[in-house]
Each structure stands twice: as C-alpha cells, then as structure tokens.
Amino acid sequence: MTDQRPSARTGRDRGIPDATVARLPVYLRALSALADAGSDTVSSEELATSAGVNSAKLRKDLSHLGSYGTRGVGYDVELLTEEISLALGLSQRWAVALVGVGNLGHALAGYAGFASRGFRIAALLDADPARVGELIQGINVQHIDDLPAVVEHEGISIGVIATPAPSAQLVCDQLVAAGVTSILNFAPCVLSVPDGVDVRKVDLSIELQILSFHENRKAFGAQPNQFAKKQPPGRLTTLPGGAAGTPPAREVVNE
Amino acid sequence: MTDQRPSARTGRDRGIPDATVARLPVYLRALSALADAGSDTVSSEELATSAGVNSAKLRKDLSHLGSYGTRGVGYDVELLTEEISLALGLSQRWAVALVGVGNLGHALAGYAGFASRGFRIAALLDADPARVGELIQGINVQHIDDLPAVVEHEGISIGVIATPAPSAQLVCDQLVAAGVTSILNFAPCVLSVPDGVDVRKVDLSIELQILSFHENRKAFGAQPNQFAKKQPPGRLTTLPGGAAGTPPAREVVNE
DNA sequence: TACCGCTTGTGAACGCTCGCACAAAGTCGG
DNA sequence: CCGACTTTGTGCGAGCGTTCACAAGCGGTA
Known part of the structure; x- marks a missing residue:
C-alpha cells in the first residue's frame, strides 16, 4: 500500500501538478544564482536555460502559482523567488x-x-x-x-x-x-x-543501477544510429579522450 | 531541448520504457529478500506488494523483458533475478x-x-x-x-x-x-x-523542499478544516513580507 | 483425457505531461 | 497617443504511463 512518492494524491492538490512541484526547487536555485549575479528581471527563456528545462514548460509551471510575470519584460527575480518559496512552504523554517x-x-x-x-x-x-x-x-x-x-x-x-x-x-x-x-x-x-x-x-544504488542500464545499452544496445562510436565493454583504451574540448552542451536535470 | 532523465531518448530504447527501468532495481531488491526468505517462486501480486507497486504495473514491466513467468504459478525467483540483472547490465561489475x-x-x-x-x-x-x-x-x-x-x-x-x-x-x-x-x-x-x-x-535539499510543499499543503491546504491544533514551528521573520499571519491548522487531512 | 482454478500477459481506456504555436498584454520610442 | 516589438500565458494535440479487466495458458486432479 501507499505510494512512494508523496504525490500520488488523487485529489486536487492545490492545483499544482506533482511534476511542477518537483521542478520549483530547481527554479528557486536558478533564481538564487541570478540574484547573486545581480539580475533584477529574467525572461522565461533565460530562466529555463539556467534550470535546464523548456521555456514553455517553465512558463506553464509558473502559471500554476499565478501571474507573476510581466509581458514584454519577464519575471521579477525577487518577487518570483518569494512566490515560489511561499508555494513550497519555505517561508517558514x-x-x-x-x-x-x-x-x-x-x-x-x-x-x-x-x-x-x-x-x-x-x-x-x-x-x-x-x-x-x-x-x-x-x-x-x-x-x-x-x-x-x-x-x-x-x-x-x-x-x-x-x-x-x-x-x-x-x-x-x-x-x-x-x-x-x-x-x-x-x-x-x-x-x-x-x-x-x-x-x-x-x-x-538504484540510481547507479539505472545508469548501468543505459551504459549497458550504449555498449550492446540496438544502435540503428550512425554514430556508433562506442565499443563493447572490452572497452577502454581508445575512449574519446580527444573529444574533450567544448561539448555541444545539453543540460540535464532530473527530479 | 534537454530532458529530464538520461533516458528521454525519443526512439525505442530497447523497448524498455524509462519508468520501467527505474523500477527494475526495486524488483531486484524485493526478489533478493524473497530468495533469502527461501521462496522459489513468487506471484506478481506478492512481488508487487513487496516492491510497493500495483501488480498490473509489475506484470507489464516484466513483460518488457520477455515472458519469464508461468501462468497459474508465478515467477521463478532465481530466473527472474537473473533476467532483471541482465537487463540492467548488472551481470558485469x-x-x-x-x-x-x-x-x-x-x-x-x-x-x-x-x-x-x-x-x-x-x-x-x-x-x-x-x-x-x-x-x-x-x-x-x-x-x-x-x-x-x-x-x-x-x-x-x-x-x-x-x-x-x-x-x-x-x-x-x-x-x-x-x-x-x-x-x-x-x-x-x-x-x-x-x-x-x-x-x-x-x-x-530538493527532496526536502518537495516534502515541504506537501507538509505546507497539509497545514494550510485547501481544507477549511475544523481542527486547529499544532502550529508550524519557527516561522521566518524575514522572508514572507506580509502574508505570514494565517491561522495555522495542521494535522489530519485524511482525504 | 477433460475439466477446473489460478496467474500471467496484454488490449484498451484514461489521465498526466510535454511542447508547439499563437493571441493577449505589456513596454518603449517617437 | 500610437505603433512596433517583446514576452507572457495558454489552448491544443501528441505521447507516455498507469490501471482495469479479461482472454490465454499452465498445472493439478478426477
């Protein structure tokens, strides 16, 4: 019985979807960094990039809290920080x-x-x-x-x-x-x-096992793709040691 | 572009959905406990209970690995353990x-x-x-x-x-x-x-913040409940600006 | 062999989540 | 005051994940 995630709540939460709640702390952290950097306002595009998500997703997430953005301008960093903190219940210790x-x-x-x-x-x-x-x-x-x-x-x-x-x-x-x-x-x-x-x-250990799955798939997995640069786990020796430079960048977060 | 899990690959993985992969380690642990307890076979219902999931979900998850169960009997604990380990790439160190x-x-x-x-x-x-x-x-x-x-x-x-x-x-x-x-x-x-x-x-800290959200919802959430018992401890004096004066009603929320 | 009870495997419906694309709404310069 | 530009907020469709419900399949029994 009982589900692992506190989510799982069938009824209306407060209107805020679980997936959104899980991302709010990430936005909060990104906002904190922006504030430290001296930004007063931030667009959804910027904030989304900092948080590693899609900007439409970010706007939809924030819209669940209310309309705290200004069209043509963006979001006030300080105000948004407070609103998210409030929604998360972080205004108390x-x-x-x-x-x-x-x-x-x-x-x-x-x-x-x-x-x-x-x-x-x-x-x-x-x-x-x-x-x-x-x-x-x-x-x-x-x-x-x-x-x-x-x-x-x-x-x-x-x-x-x-x-x-x-x-x-x-x-x-x-x-x-x-x-x-x-x-x-x-x-x-x-x-x-x-x-x-x-x-x-x-x-x-579960996190590592999930990585193991993907690692395993990279090695043996069905790769219809053109970039088959990985080799099976006889491995090492010629790993892409040279490809160090600047990666194409792809941001990753997870809940 | 960026997606949440390392998963998120748009094509077919190896057929195994990300959500399933994330649960396989849990099944593995449950199987390990069953093996220690001396069980040879286990039904989807039992295993699902041990793993804290729905039995239909478990069966569908396992079906992605192949058909390793026996109708009318259940799953062979040892065999299933091996199959899951193999799928997760845990057969190597x-x-x-x-x-x-x-x-x-x-x-x-x-x-x-x-x-x-x-x-x-x-x-x-x-x-x-x-x-x-x-x-x-x-x-x-x-x-x-x-x-x-x-x-x-x-x-x-x-x-x-x-x-x-x-x-x-x-x-x-x-x-x-x-x-x-x-x-x-x-x-x-x-x-x-x-x-x-x-x-x-x-x-x-994100995990705690998510809990904070739910805890906060329990206290102030959309529930004009009659019980007003404990009050949330130690609120912050600085942050919330003004809206901190709501009468706290915590405890309960049975849904 | 034929039947019966049990459990798996899965088709289908439903709900949640994501991303696109766009109208609404605001700012800014003249 | 107006018009051009920028960015938010959201309706919508697609895809994934979950759950129900049941037919198919297997072992045991007479």
Whole structure:
C-alpha cells in the first residue's frame, strides 16, 4: 500500500501538478544564482536555460502559482523567488529529525544545503546507545526512544531516515507515531505508512543501477544510429579522450 | 531541448520504457529478500506488494523483458533475478570513479549498497592536494588531474560527483573528457553534457523542499478544516513580507 | 483425457505531461 | 497617443504511463 512518492494524491492538490512541484526547487536555485549575479528581471527563456528545462514548460509551471510575470519584460527575480518559496512552504523554517547517525547520517547532518534552504536539523537520533551523547555538528545525539518528546518539543514534522534497511520500517513507524507526517527515506527499502503521511525515497544504488542500464545499452544496445562510436565493454583504451574540448552542451536535470 | 532523465531518448530504447527501468532495481531488491526468505517462486501480486507497486504495473514491466513467468504459478525467483540483472547490465561489475571526498564523498565511499549491487569504487579523487593520499575505505585518494589515466587503467565508465556545486561542472567536463559516459551528480546544480552522456541527479535539499510543499499543503491546504491544533514551528521573520499571519491548522487531512 | 482454478500477459481506456504555436498584454520610442 | 516589438500565458494535440479487466495458458486432479 501507499505510494512512494508523496504525490500520488488523487485529489486536487492545490492545483499544482506533482511534476511542477518537483521542478520549483530547481527554479528557486536558478533564481538564487541570478540574484547573486545581480539580475533584477529574467525572461522565461533565460530562466529555463539556467534550470535546464523548456521555456514553455517553465512558463506553464509558473502559471500554476499565478501571474507573476510581466509581458514584454519577464519575471521579477525577487518577487518570483518569494512566490515560489511561499508555494513550497519555505517561508517558514521546518524542523527536521534525522534518525541514524551512521556513515550517511553523519554526512547528512553536515550537509550545508539543508540549512541554506530553510531546514533546521532539530534533532539527531540513533538506536545505538554507544552513539547517544555524541556531538555532531554541534548537535547532541539522542536515543530513538526520546523521539516523541523531541518531536513535540521541537515542533518537528519532517523526518529523515538514514538507518540500515532492516531498521527503517520500525523507525518509520516510530516517526509516524510521534507525529511526523513527511519522511525522507535513504534506506534501501519500501516503507509502509498510513494515509496522510508523505514519503520520498532516495536510493543511491538504484540510481547507479539505472545508469548501468543505459551504459549497458550504449555498449550492446540496438544502435540503428550512425554514430556508433562506442565499443563493447572490452572497452577502454581508445575512449574519446580527444573529444574533450567544448561539448555541444545539453543540460540535464532530473527530479 | 534537454530532458529530464538520461533516458528521454525519443526512439525505442530497447523497448524498455524509462519508468520501467527505474523500477527494475526495486524488483531486484524485493526478489533478493524473497530468495533469502527461501521462496522459489513468487506471484506478481506478492512481488508487487513487496516492491510497493500495483501488480498490473509489475506484470507489464516484466513483460518488457520477455515472458519469464508461468501462468497459474508465478515467477521463478532465481530466473527472474537473473533476467532483471541482465537487463540492467548488472551481470558485469562496473567500475566507478568518485570525485570529491568531502562530507558526502566519505559517506558514499563507505556505502555498502554500491558493492552489494555490483559496483566497485575503483577510484577516489579530489582537487584538494591536502586530501590526496588519504586512505578511505582502503582506497587511496588521488588528484583529479590523474583522472584520465585512472579512468583508462581501471576501465571506468561511471562517475559520481560529490563536490560542491561550483566545481561540479568542471569536474563533469573532466569526467566526460576522460571517457566517462554516465554520471551520478550529487552537487546541487544543473550539469551540461554532450549527447551520449547520461546524467542522473540526486539532490537532497530538493527532496526536502518537495516534502515541504506537501507538509505546507497539509497545514494550510485547501481544507477549511475544523481542527486547529499544532502550529508550524519557527516561522521566518524575514522572508514572507506580509502574508505570514494565517491561522495555522495542521494535522489530519485524511482525504 | 477433460475439466477446473489460478496467474500471467496484454488490449484498451484514461489521465498526466510535454511542447508547439499563437493571441493577449505589456513596454518603449517617437 | 500610437505603433512596433517583446514576452507572457495558454489552448491544443501528441505521447507516455498507469490501471482495469479479461482472454490465454499452465498445472493439478478426477
């Protein structure tokens, strides 16, 4: 039961499609870069290029938030930044609980990108008593049993699971029981949650496996194309080492 | 032009849709768990449940690989595992170069899930001379300038970027120049690559922002609900300009 | 052998997403 | 004030992905 993506919501969201929501943070980042560069306004074409998307798609995405552009001019960088932030709920600072301070948990605790986007790691928790009390990035590691109290005290509604897979479902249940309603799962497993709780999953090895598929296809795949410059995985030796220069450029983002 | 996934190829892939490819690793994991549990065969319904998807979707996904099920019985766990592995190109061990051994890079280098799925971290690289020579997980950190030699020597075709955003494009170009044709990018930025190179992106803060959207919708969303319970914690005093005074009604939203 | 129950594989309908192309709406110079 | 130019916002068609529902096929049983 339950879908992995918080999306999956059958009803009307707020009118904003899931695909659009997934791109808004990218626009936000592009806008931030533009603001730093001193731009006051930006056209959909420029912003789309920065974000690596089609300009029509960008305009349609933004139109879901309202009409914040000026025809003949473009979008006001600052205004648009605020509107997107508002739509994403970033005008408030969300408190986040991070469970599992192992290898990955440590890295996440120190990840600067969270704080810079308005997320505050309000608690670090672990089931291992040996880890409790450890100080990471100035935050004290607490025992998972303290979760309910911490969640209530800090007003936490988002949880991040960075435990091994076998513990993930248990931790997830504990988070939900404590009142957390959004979960970001780094453990390589499927989580089951009640309705009303959103789960997003980040699986590092799955990403690599998807790349593996494409890599494999490049090597063996049916290539009706004229540019058959790849060779099967006997490989290397003569890879396009020379083709270094300036690539044709093709931007890639993904959700 | 730019499209989301490395996929996005307009022609027929090998017949396998991108959405299916993205789910195959999940099935693989579920199968692995079933095998450990001693199952010989599994029905689409069971496997779908384990993988968290609809059974019809699972059957259609598997049908893209061929007919490996037996009507009235189900799928042979071992056979299906092999077929999926083959389709994903996991029957060979891919060598991976990991660039950037900072906070996140360290964690990735130690991530067990890579090795267990057939990926071998063949090289760790960094631009910081102070880091070169460091031993992480038994692997020596090399300077990024050694990339071409390392890629050729180790037969690397997949690169992982775990550097700060400003360096990511440069590193990406270097990877491409060295012959890497698939890139997993953890840096929060858009990468530009030539055709023929696949990029997948994992952005931790974007995931949180998407959760933030849904969390925000639960709180303020189109639901004039009667319950007004908790209030969102710690709002920002600076950002929203004015509209921050709405009475918060969180919790619930059962749809 | 013939029948029955179970499960796969898939045709078809539906909904979401994307991109084109263009009218609407604004700015700017004269 | 007007007309030319620029850019937004969107109607529309095409393509992909998901789900339903069911016929086809297989094993087991009498």
